[in-house]
Amino acid sequence: MTQENEQVGTEVDWGWTELIYSRTDARGVIRFANPTFCRVVGMEMDALRGAPHRIVRHADMPKGVFWIFWDRLKQGLPVAAFVKNRTMSGDYYWVFAFAKACEGGYLSVRFRPRGPLFETIRKEYEALRRAEREEGLSPEASGKRLLKRLEELGMEDFEAFMSAALAEQSAMRHKALGRVEQVRDRTVRELIGRVDKAQGIIDDMAVGFDRIRGEPINMRILSGRMDDGGMAISTISQNYDTMASEMWEDLAALGAIEGSDLQAMRHAFHQGHFALMIEEILGDAADALEQEAGAFDGDLAIAADVALLRDMVEEAESFARRKVLRIIQRCRLLPETCRRLRRKINGLDVVKLLCRVESGRMGERDTGLEGIIGRLDDFHSDVDRQLDGLSDCARQITSDGQALLLSSNSPHNPAPRA
Ligand SMILES: Cc1cc2nc3c(=O)[nH]c(=O)nc-3n(C[C@H](O)[C@H](O)[C@H](O)COP(=O)(O)O)c2cc1C
Numbered sequence: 001m002t003q004e005n006e007q008v009g010t011e012v013d014w015g016w017t018e019l020i021y022s023r024t025d026a027r028g029v030i031r032f033a034n035p036t037f038c039r040v041v042g043m044e045m046d047a048l049r050g051a052p053h054r055i056v057r058h059a060d061m062p063k064g065v066f067w068i069f070w071d072r073l074k075q076g077l078p079v080a081a082f083v084k085n086r087t088m089s090g091d092y093y094w095v096f097a098f099a100k101a102c103e104g105g106y107l108s109v110r111f112r113p114r115g116p117l118f119e120t121i122r123k124e125y126e127a128l129r130r131a132e133r134e135e136g137l138s139p140e141a142s143g144k145r146l147l148k149r150l151e152e153l154g155m156e157d158f159e160a161f162m163s164a165a166l167a168e169q170s171a172m173r174h175k176a177l178g179r180v181e182q183v184r185d186r187t188v189r190e191l192i193g194r195v196d197k198a199q200g201i202i203d204d205m206a207v208g209f210d211r212i213r214g215e216p217i218n219m220r221i222l223s224g225r226m227d228d229g230g231m232a233i234s235t236i237s238q239n240y241d242t243m244a245s246e247m248w249e250d251l252a253a254l255g256a257i258e259g260s261d262l263q264a265m266r267h268a269f270h271q272g273h274f275a276l277m278i279e280e281i282l283g284d285a286a287d288a289l290e291q292e293a294g295a296f297d298g299d300l301a302i303a304a305d306v307a308l309l310r311d312m313v314e315e316a317e318s319f320a321r322r323k324v325l326r327i328i329q330r331c332r333l334l335p336e337t338c339r340r341l342r343r344k345i346n347g348l349d350v351v352k353l354l355c356r357v358e359s360g361r362m363g364e365r366d367t368g369l370e371g372i373i374g375r376l377d378d379f380h381s382d383v384d385r386q387l388d389g390l391s392d393c394a395r396q397i398t399s400d401g402q403a404l405l406l407s408s409n410s411p412h413n414p415a416p417r418a
Contacts, residue, residue: 009091014040016112016176019281019288020095023305025105028053032305035292042088056085058092062128064142068158071143073099073106078278080162082113082121094118096169098278102308109285115168124149163270166277184407188276191327191400192269198334198393199262202255205386209248212379215372216241219355222368232358233369240351247344254337254390261337265330265397272323279316282309321405328401334394338387345383352376 014036021034033048041048041056048055061084072079078100086092095110096118124146132142147158155161174181219237223230255262286309293302352373359369 009086009089012040012087012091012093014093014112016114017173018111019285020110021108021285021289021305022053023102023105023107023308024053028106030055031105034289035295036288040087040093041085056087058084058086060084060092060125060129062125062132062142062146063139064128064132064137064144064146065125067139067143068146069099072158073101076101078274080166082118082125082165083110084125096165098166098281100312102312107305107308109281111169111173111281113169113172115172117165117168120153121165124153159270159274163274166274170277170280184276184404187400187404187407188273191397191404192273194393194397194400195262195265195269198390198397199255199266201386201389201393202251202262205251205383208379208382208386209244209251212376213241213244213248215375216244218368218372222372226362233355236351236354236358240348243344243348243351247341247348250337250341250344254334254341261330261333265327268323268326268330272320272327275316275320275323279313279320282316283313286310286313324401324404328398328405331394331397331401335391338391338394341383342387345380345387348376349380352380 018036019034020037020040021032022030022037023032024030029050029052030048033045035045038045038048043051043055065081065083069079069081078098080096080098083095083097084092085095094113096113097108097110099106099108128142128146128149131137131145137145150158150161155164173179216237219233219240223233223237226233253260286306289302289306289309355369355373355376359373362369
């Protein structure tokens with residue numbers, strides 16, 4: 001079986017609830033492989049130990065994927081990806097693989113993937129592999145092209161892709177295992193729903209702000225057409241413009257720009273959620289290894305790997321807790337920013353009132369001021385309502401976060417910890 005024999009062989013039918021585990025040295029040479037790995041790939045355990053991991057490399061896999069894979073591992077970051085592997089008989093099997101650094105090298109846990117995102121990625125890989133051949137893309141150029149494609153597919157970066165893929169694959173795995181949704185999983189799901197809702201409110205506010213920014217210009221045009229009262233309207237419009245710009249900055253700090261409160265919360269959420277899902281898979285891998293060792297008829301020195309996996313479960317759990325704390329801390333800033341915005345809206349109300357006085361002075365004449373005032377009225381009541389909605393979201397996010405810190409019903413870490 002050569003590496004160029006593509007699209008041959010059939011897919012291996014391995015269990016939806018099984019896990020493939022391996023640990024390598026720093027260069028990717030296999031140091032430990034579990035019996036499921038040996039069975040699926042069709043190799044004796046002794047032969048697999050000591051072989052480079054690329055022994056299962058399938059020629060259909062784009063080089064760019066491994067470029068991302070190693071780039072992250074070398075930076076000390078975890079990585080998750082869909083990988084097509086080959087067996088020793090020339091068949092193939094797909095995995096959803098999670099890998100991270102451990103003492104002396106790296107470890108990886110994989111399970112069988114399915115679902116819409118998996119199907120999308122399969123097609124992306126095919127296109128990328130073709131581009132590598134036809135355009136002679138380097139692994140780095142190919143990896144970067146994949147990152148760009150993921151962005152076009154709505155995943156802002158590789159972390160967002162990993163989060164989405166892991167969420168889809170974990171849900172599929174739960175189904176296969178008959179595992180019901182835990183309270184903690186539901187809270188996490190609700191939490192991101194609330195962060196999304198807050199982001200939606202801020203996006204709507206940004207649209208309203210953008211629209212209202214044209215009004216001071218309308219006022220100035222109007223003032224130019226008036227012989228009396230023109231000066232007053234022009235001054236009012238300048239005040240309105242200045243105050244609205246200041247509010248725009250507050251809004252940006254809330255959620256409309258990189259590094260804003262909402263974006264920081266969303267980032268912390270993705271990292272925390274990812275850690276929680278990984279915690280479960282690593283814990284499952286430790287359980288599976290123990291069970292396999294019992295059934296395995298040979299020498300399987302698993303104690304060190306089980307301990308390694310259990311340590312990582314703990315590590316993932318405390319990482320997730322730190323991220324939840326970060327969400328709560330950022331969330332505490334939201335009500336103050338909302339109050340600041342509300343004070344400014346009240347200031348704008350005074351400007352609007354002056355507009356109304358001027359309009360009254362004009363009497364019956366149709367100056368167009370009434371139309372502007374009507375639109376300002378609508379804008380102000382929209383912002384009022386949106387700020388209320390945002391404060392509600394902030395309260396709920398804080399209470400979800402606190403509930404998460406208090407509860408720990410992970411299957412591998414059942415005792416709540418302070
Ligand atoms: C922990 C770990 C797990 C890996 N798992 C796989 C795998 O399942 N399939 C695979 O093709 N490469 C895997 N690799 C990457 C290989 O080492 C190798 O980079 C890849 O097969 C591409 O080979 P190439 O760089 O020689 O083209 C893994 C590496 C590590 C460190």
